[in-house]
Amino acid sequence: MTAQHELRLLPWAGPEGKPCYLDTDDREGYMSRLADHIEAVQLGMAAELLGQAHQVLDNETADLEKLRLLAAQLAGALRDVLRVASSRGSRLATPDYPEGE
Template sequence: MTARNELRLLPWSGPEGKPCYLSTDHRDGHMSRLADNIEAVQLGMAAELLEQALEVLGDEDADLGELRPLATKLTEALRDVIRVATSRGHLLAVSEPDRS
């Protein structure tokens, strides 16, 4: 198994919103691939949501009632993207050779 400092932050939360981590020696194992696929979906959804947000914000005649649900969805997408970035940044740091 991986050392504690090599745990992968997964793209979903556990009970009570606590982060979930994966400890494995197999980056191509089932759970790693599942996490990769979910991250890809989350990033794709965030990109689509950004396009929608740009359209709504660019439309001066847009209904103000659209902004609250849009802000909620953007907040959720941003949370997911930050989790992906944190996980991938950690994975990059762990895989880089020690330069000391």
């Protein structure tokens, strides 16, 4: 398992939207590298979407349908980014502090 003896949350969902996990110590293995690549793609897409969102929101004539589509896309990107953050956060080493600190 991972150094922290936890499963890695993968950046995609399984059947019925359930989370998928990877149990490996090999950060250079195929599945770890695939997950790293997909996380990078998801973060890049979220950054691009944020730029598009600014353009739509700056357009005072944007119609309701365009705003709804933007909201749906932003919700999906936020879901992906939160999954990446959760996965990466759980893999961070937590320092051991003496009691009382």
